[in-house]
Amino acid sequence: MTQELAYMPAHELTRLYRLKTVSPVEVVQSVLQRIDMFNPRYNAYRMVDHEGALQAARSSEARWMRAQPLGLLDGVPTSIKDSHHVKGWSTLHGxxxxxxxxxxxxxxPHVARLRDHGAVFLGKTNLCEQGWKCVTDSPLTGISRNPWNPDLTPGGSSGGAAIAAAAGMGTINMGGDGGGSIRLPASFCGLVGMKATYGRVPRYPQESLIACAHFGPLTRSVAETALVMNVITRPDHRDVTALPFDDRDYLQGLNAGVKGMRIGYCDTLGDSFPVDKDIEATVRSAVNRLADAGALVKHVSSPIRDTFEAYKTLNSAYQVPKIHGRGEDELDLMDATLVANAHRGEGLSAYDLLRAGYARASWIEQMAEFFQSFDILVTPTSPVSPFEAESNNPRTCEDAHELEDRVYCLFNGFLYPFNYTHHPAVTVPCGLDGRGLPVGLQIVTRHKADHLALIVARAVENSLSFQGLKLALPKEETSTARPAFAQSA
Structure with missing residues (x-):
C-alpha cells in the first residue's frame, strides 16, 4: 500500500481525498517513509521537514473532511528545489x-501559488552548486544518484527533484531550467519535465538581463504537469515582466490528439552532440507513432545554427556573480568547474557579450520562421543516456571536445537554445535504450502555445506503454498506523 500511494498521480489522490477513501496524512506518511528509506542511497533531498509536512497533512485532512479543500493540490506531497525560496526554510543552492x-x-511566486492550493511541502531537493551544470553533485551535499541505476547520474541541475519523482519520494517536484536543468534529469529518470514560455510562470527574485532560467514541474505523467501548470502560472505582483495571466486550464483539451498538426522532427539541432543510435531509434519510433495518429511529420534539418560559441559566452557571463568578490579561501570551497567557468566569464569583453546577444537574437528569428511552417519541433531530449555519477560529462563528449571546453556541459545541445529563445519545451518518456534506461523526447512549440506542447506530450504518452520506475521498500506492507480519514485530535 505504501508504494501504491506514493506513486499515485496527484489528480487521483485528490479524487480519493474527496471520496474520503484515502487521507492526506496516510499519503504523506507513506512518502516520508520512502524518503527515510531511499534518500540515503540516492541523495534526493538536502533537508526534509517531517513534522511540518505531517502537520500540513493533518490540516489538509481536516479541510477535506469539511469538503473545503484549499485548491487543486490540497494534500499532495510536493518537493521544492533548493534554489527556490520557501518561507521559513533556508536556501543553500548546493x-x-x-x-x-x-x-x-x-x-x-510559484511556491506561494502551490501553498495557496494546499500542497504539502516535504523538503528541499538537491542540485549542483548554484544550479550551473546538467549533473547533480555539490560540495555541500555530495553526489546524487539515478534510481534506475545508482552508479549513474540523474542529470541536473534539478536532479534531486527527478530522483524524488522517480523513486516515489514526491508527487509534485519543482525544478528550475536555465540550460536544460528540468528536461535533462526528467529524461534521464523517465519523467515528464516542462519549462513553459519564459514569463508564463512568474519568478522572484528577478535574474539578470541574460534571462534564461525557467521554473517548472517534474512529474510522472503529462496530466500532473498540466495540473501543476494550472497552479503555478497564476499571477504574482512581484514579477512585473511576467506574461499577462491567460487563465488557461491546461487539462482542457489535453487528449485532443495530433491529427493535422505539422511536426518537424530534428535529430541534429544546432551544435548538438551526435545522437546515440539506440536513442535515435527510440525517438524515431515515437515520432512515427505521432504520424500514425494523424500528425503531418517531416524530418527537418536544424532550424538554428552556430549555437555553441554563443552559449559558452552567455553561460560563462551568467556565472560571474557567483564568484565575484570572493577570496581564494572561499573559491576553494566551491565546485572547481563552476569557478573555472566563471573565471572565463570575467575575461569577456562587452563586444563578446554583444556578439553572443546577436547570435541569440538570430536563433529567435530562425525559430519564428520555422513556426511559420510547423506547429511543433520534436527532438531527442538528450543525445546520450545517463552516464557515471562522478562525471560532469560523458566520456564520449569530453573526448570529442578541446580541453578548454570540457568545463561546460557538452550534452545539452538540444536544450539550452530554447532557454535563450524563451520557447516552451516539454520532455516526455518515449521508451528505453539498449541498457534499459529511459529515453526522452523533447517537444517545442511557439511562444505562448504551452498547451500545444502538452497535447503532443500526452499523445506520445498515450501511444506507448512506457513503465516508469517503481522502487519497492524492502518489505512493502499495508499501512495500519492510521486508517483513512481518522478523526484528527
Whole structure:
C-alpha cells in the first residue's frame, strides 16, 4: 500500500481525498517513509521537514473532511528545489558558502501559488552548486544518484527533484531550467519535465538581463504537469515582466490528439552532440507513432545554427556573480568547474557579450520562421543516456571536445537554445535504450502555445506503454498506523 500511494498521480489522490477513501496524512506518511528509506542511497533531498509536512497533512485532512479543500493540490506531497525560496526554510543552492541560519521570509511566486492550493511541502531537493551544470553533485551535499541505476547520474541541475519523482519520494517536484536543468534529469529518470514560455510562470527574485532560467514541474505523467501548470502560472505582483495571466486550464483539451498538426522532427539541432543510435531509434519510433495518429511529420534539418560559441559566452557571463568578490579561501570551497567557468566569464569583453546577444537574437528569428511552417519541433531530449555519477560529462563528449571546453556541459545541445529563445519545451518518456534506461523526447512549440506542447506530450504518452520506475521498500506492507480519514485530535 505504501508504494501504491506514493506513486499515485496527484489528480487521483485528490479524487480519493474527496471520496474520503484515502487521507492526506496516510499519503504523506507513506512518502516520508520512502524518503527515510531511499534518500540515503540516492541523495534526493538536502533537508526534509517531517513534522511540518505531517502537520500540513493533518490540516489538509481536516479541510477535506469539511469538503473545503484549499485548491487543486490540497494534500499532495510536493518537493521544492533548493534554489527556490520557501518561507521559513533556508536556501543553500548546493553551496558551502550559504548559511542555514538565513531563513527566507517569503515564498517564491510559484511556491506561494502551490501553498495557496494546499500542497504539502516535504523538503528541499538537491542540485549542483548554484544550479550551473546538467549533473547533480555539490560540495555541500555530495553526489546524487539515478534510481534506475545508482552508479549513474540523474542529470541536473534539478536532479534531486527527478530522483524524488522517480523513486516515489514526491508527487509534485519543482525544478528550475536555465540550460536544460528540468528536461535533462526528467529524461534521464523517465519523467515528464516542462519549462513553459519564459514569463508564463512568474519568478522572484528577478535574474539578470541574460534571462534564461525557467521554473517548472517534474512529474510522472503529462496530466500532473498540466495540473501543476494550472497552479503555478497564476499571477504574482512581484514579477512585473511576467506574461499577462491567460487563465488557461491546461487539462482542457489535453487528449485532443495530433491529427493535422505539422511536426518537424530534428535529430541534429544546432551544435548538438551526435545522437546515440539506440536513442535515435527510440525517438524515431515515437515520432512515427505521432504520424500514425494523424500528425503531418517531416524530418527537418536544424532550424538554428552556430549555437555553441554563443552559449559558452552567455553561460560563462551568467556565472560571474557567483564568484565575484570572493577570496581564494572561499573559491576553494566551491565546485572547481563552476569557478573555472566563471573565471572565463570575467575575461569577456562587452563586444563578446554583444556578439553572443546577436547570435541569440538570430536563433529567435530562425525559430519564428520555422513556426511559420510547423506547429511543433520534436527532438531527442538528450543525445546520450545517463552516464557515471562522478562525471560532469560523458566520456564520449569530453573526448570529442578541446580541453578548454570540457568545463561546460557538452550534452545539452538540444536544450539550452530554447532557454535563450524563451520557447516552451516539454520532455516526455518515449521508451528505453539498449541498457534499459529511459529515453526522452523533447517537444517545442511557439511562444505562448504551452498547451500545444502538452497535447503532443500526452499523445506520445498515450501511444506507448512506457513503465516508469517503481522502487519497492524492502518489505512493502499495508499501512495500519492510521486508517483513512481518522478523526484528527
Amino acid at each position: 553551496s558551502r558558502l550559504t548559511r542555514t541560519a538565513d531563513i527566507e521570509p517569503l515564498d517564491s
